[in-house]
Amino acid sequence: MPHVNVNLIYVGWENFTTSDKELVDAACWATRQTYWQVGFDIFGFDAYSISVADAAGYAYIDSAVEAAWLTSDYTIPGKSVDVFLVKDYAGSDAGISPCPGTCNKYETYPTRTGSVVELIGAWTKVAMPHEIGHYLGLDDIYNDPTNLMYYSTTSGSPSGIPVLTFAQGVKIAQHCFTSLP
Numbered sequence: 001m002p003h004v005n006v007n008l009i010y011v012g013w014e015n016f017t018t019s020d021k022e023l024v025d026a027a028c029w030a031t032r033q034t035y036w037q038v039g040f041d042i043f044g045f046d047a048y049s050i051s052v053a054d055a056a057g058y059a060y061i062d063s064a065v066e067a068a069w070l071t072s073d074y075t076i077p078g079k080s081v082d083v084f085l086v087k088d089y090a091g092s093d094a095g096i097s098p099c100p101g102t103c104n105k106y107e108t109y110p111t112r113t114g115s116v117v118e119l120i121g122a123w124t125k126v127a128m129p130h131e132i133g134h135y136l137g138l139d140d141i142y143n144d145p146t147n148l149m150y151y152s153t154t155s156g157s158p159s160g161i162p163v164l165t166f167a168q169g170v171k172i173a174q175h176c177f178t179s180l181p
């Protein structure tokens, strides 16, 4: 099955509680289930951590500029999608990603070389695959709240696995980080 690998980078490691780490595990599992719908796998989920001291201001992301610098400063070379996990991202955004993400993670600011995902309770299970979707080239969509790439999360709890269409599956298979079986 075509697939990509993911690096999980915990920003401000000491701030993550046991339940936060369980939530991340659940989000990884939900991410795989979401992409399986289109015969695509997301795995690896190699974990890295940046200590609170090293993360400095990055433990709390105030702006898109700061998110861009974070991905540039702490990129992990290779062909895996970097997913930076943060406990706090200012404002209503639950994350940010380039669309599509670069093939060359040695590029520096203002190129964003990874995705940033905020832990937002159960919605993290949608935010993580959504941001990875952007990296793989999927745009936000505005007319279908059941689709993974719907531009905005809603209140309440997420219901079930968000939808990916055949066309979206074709698109992500063409990203330079996608490996064929």
Ligand SMILES: [Zn+2]
Pocket: 130, 134, 139, 140, 149, 150, 151
């Ligand atoms: Zn989006």
